[in-house]
Amino acid sequence: MKPSAPKRADPSESEDIDFTLIELLFFAYRDFISDPDAILDSYGFGRAHHRVLHFVNRRPGLTVAELLDVLRITKQSLARVLKQLVDTGYVVQVQGPRDRRQRELYPTKKGQALAMALALPQSRRIRAAIEEAGLDDRAALERFLRAMVNPELRVQVDEPSSGGVPSGEGDSDR
Amino acid sequence: MKPSAPKRADPSESEDIDFTLIELLFFAYRDFISDPDAILDSYGFGRAHHRVLHFVNRRPGLTVAELLDVLRITKQSLARVLKQLVDTGYVVQVQGPRDRRQRELYPTKKGQALAMALALPQSRRIRAAIEEAGLDDRAALERFLRAMVNPELRVQVDEPSSGGVPSGEGDSDR
DNA sequence: AAAATTATGTCAGCCATATTGACATAATTA
């Protein structure tokens, strides 16, 4: 234990700032999304499409409102990318069974395939990093990341796929 | 050990994808940057300003070219935000001592203060998450994040503050 | 010394993604 750091007029109560981890998070996340970015480019898609496709694939059958809630973007921002994904046959919208105003979103086979292709390099990067770091306690990493999320939003983090597969799914005409 | 997962036509070689950590990284990083975002708003700055100020503060005296290299953006993208930071007195540019074409970038007191204010909530979030997760091996987390970065770029990760403080620094008129 | 290269700055324009506010339609609930 160090004999109490040199007294100085710090921000707040002379609290040390963890610049190292702040910076590492920046670099790590940037490279983490660079993998799918390259793939998306060749499809004419961007990160926004990735996010939408990811969550539609992970939580098939979620409604537009739920998706907006998870992504925390506005309806208008979603509209453009969602429309493109639907038009190009990666996502289908089916009328909600109980509430016919709702549109449940499902990935098509094509959508699932792309979602997988995008996730694969990310997953590999994570796996390789865990191994390289000799991080034997994977659960601890998961707990840490979960704890980084705002408490109010942790519900979303814990609810993966919600339901089954829709009836008509094969392809989309609209 | 499970008796080999059910055979299926997976991507590549039936590799399991770690959707959980992929998603957690998304949520964690989003909330991680939400803290400074709120502060930046009140200054009329955005994330781009944050990144510039962060690295100028961390590596005082770096040149424009070095900054571009770290941020991996173009000169034109940097120009806008850097100009604003200089004009509003958060960053100063001093002519390079050896090579007078270069502009060394330094934070002013004001700039240091803002950099600190932005880093503080992020650092606190990290600290709280480490504690909450009971992550006793902080070094392992650091190794993991470092391993997430592309090997070619890890040099940058490891080189913190490079030099001393410039001569005239107190404030800026231009 | 002249020529080539380098570091920086700047202009003009484009794209992706986000925002707000307003309004329309259909379906559900009160």
Added chain:
DNA sequence: TAATTATGTCAATATGGCTGACATAATTTT
């Protein structure tokens, strides 16, 4: 029937990226 809700859409705006071109000053090469 009236109010509310879920979704979609229009118009306008902001931010932060991009490319390409070009200018200036300083350094390095020839």
